[in-house]
Amino acid sequence: DDDDDDDDDDDEDTDDQSDSDDDDDDDDGNIDYEQAERFAKRERVVQGAIVKLLQEYPTGVTLNDFPSKLATIGVKNFTPEIVGYKDLHAFFRQQPSLVCKYDRKGGKIYPSRQQPTTGTVPRKNRKKR
Secondary structure (H helix, E strand, C coil), X not given: CHHHHHHHHHHHHHHHHHHHXXXXXXXXXXXCHHHHHHHHHHHHHHHHHHHHHHHHCXXXXXXXXXXXXXXXXXXXXXXXXXXCCCXXXXXXXXXXXXXXXXXXXXXXXXXXXXXXXXXXXXXXHCCCC
């Protein structure tokens, strides 16, 4: 009987965990570590897609056109919420300058003009000696 009770407890723990997963989108803005990792991973993928997209549109893309243009290169159903932002403005305000240039007033994103300087390698890509 004790074994059966333990199994029931395990089921309850599992149920509790799945219930907490439903709370990932709490209105209070709290997210757990795993969800933050998922957001970061998705954001890195989207950043690569933004760079690729802006190579095709060197004159820039309006925020209104961004989701549909992104879909043309294979990133469909993008919303800023899936990477942890409330809207596209908040998303692009936080993008590094190496990804794109964001014109807040014009509501448009442009390709980054920053190119790595010759001889420098971003820290995370440096080889250990």
